[in-house]
Amino acid sequence: MLTLKDLRVSTADVSTVLPRAEQDISATVETVAPILEKVRRGGVEALTELSETFDGVRPPSLRVPQWKLEESLAHLDAQVREALETLIERAREVHSAQLPAASVVSPGPDARITNRWVPIERVGLYVPGGQAVYPSSVVMNVVPAQVAGVSSLAVASPPQKDFGGYPHPTVLAAAHLLGIEEVYAVGGAQAVAMFAYGARDAAGHQVCPPVKLITGPGNIFVATAKRAVQGVVGIDAEAGPTEIMVLADDSADPSLVAADLISQAEHDELAAAVLVTDSMTLAERVLTAVDEQAAQTPHVDRVKQSLTGSQSAVLVVDSLDVAVEVANAYGAEHLEIMTGDDVALSDRIHNAGAVFLGSYTPVSLGDYCAGSNHVLPTGGASAYSSGLNVTSFLRSQQVIRYGREGLGQVARHVSALAAAEGLPAHGEAVEVRFR
């Protein structure tokens, strides 16, 4: 199912042999642009039509009523509730430790700079819901936003034909469990557009006010829409179709490697599953194990498409040093390391959304219950973006206060630099205070 690429004799630059999907964000812009424009112009009515087109249902109301949130939690399966509560507790603990402290610095006498962190006022949190159901993504979005102190949180998730046009009841239950009251039945690029531009009904009433930041994972249409609205609003990162890279040597158990590759391939036909190893023996055993396990998995068709796509492969390289080079060039959303010395190798990884060490840390643990965040950059964006965290919802702001003595100490330097830049009025604004 997976293609084996023997790169042991290759002299090519590793960045040229990385497996990537043919359909990426740049190939999806043309599909998404008219959707964004339709929502910008047409508001609630456009959103309803787009839901009918892409989700096969017209939601009874764009905003999910409070009673529906309450009812969903009341009917939530007890085991799922317990699992969600465990995830929430662990995620709260981990994310609370991310809160940065303010600092006050005196770079000279009578001079004070305060660095403070200010929460973004209103955020839109996207929770996927096309091919699978993602209550865990409600938690991954909401917990860091709440820890950061965001005061206005809105959640959007696709309307479900099988659930009366509202988002999946487990998603609604998770939102209610976290105290979220503002939930919208809308998915895909149209949900991103609603958050960016806001949405009014036919009478002109603002049903969803625009947000300042959109976060959360989604398929290629969601990720493309997030890139497109950047500038109108902020986004966390491009967290599109899931990727897993496993970096392993011959000490790894092939059946565990195969299970982990398949676990992420089941998200999406465009999901990527890559093994990079210095062991041909492991590579061959993983290929066999993948074929055996994939045939048994319920989402076999989706998994097959993901694993046979150009984004997935088994790469055999000369050494673990080259494997590290490949991992850094690829910048996987999730990088698992299963080698003789996971910790030492992980210190050499610069580019990865999150790193999972050893045989007992599968990505699916991080997806649900490790306490870490599963909203992570894809498509190589881990080289410049972080996974969702508390600082994603904060802005750093400096407050500057100099007194007469403090300003006096640097006045001539301001004037010198102002003159050097050909901006003498800047210098004058300081000098005038001492005349």
Ligand SMILES: NC(=O)c1ccc[n+]([C@@H]2O[C@H](COP(=O)([O-])OP(=O)(O)OC[C@H]3O[C@@H](n4cnc5c(N)ncnc54)[C@H](O)[C@@H]3O)[C@@H](O)[C@H]2O)c1
């Ligand atoms: N990177 C991360 O952090 C992360 C985390 C969780 C999930 N994911 C990814 O999120 C995605 C979830 O995908 P999903 O599809 O289940 O749910 P989704 O909510 O992301 O997408 C469903 C929506 O896509 C839109 N859509 C579907 N086909 C379309 C088309 N042809 N044209 C325009 N719009 C269309 C519809 O509006 C639909 O509501 C997967 O790719 C998964 O791998 C990523």
Ligand SMILES: N[C@H](CO)Cc1c[nH]c[nH+]1
């Ligand atoms: N693996 C996904 C992140 O790419 C997150 C997830 C949610 N549910 C299951 N998995």
Ligand SMILES: [Zn+2]
């Ligand atoms: Zn997953």
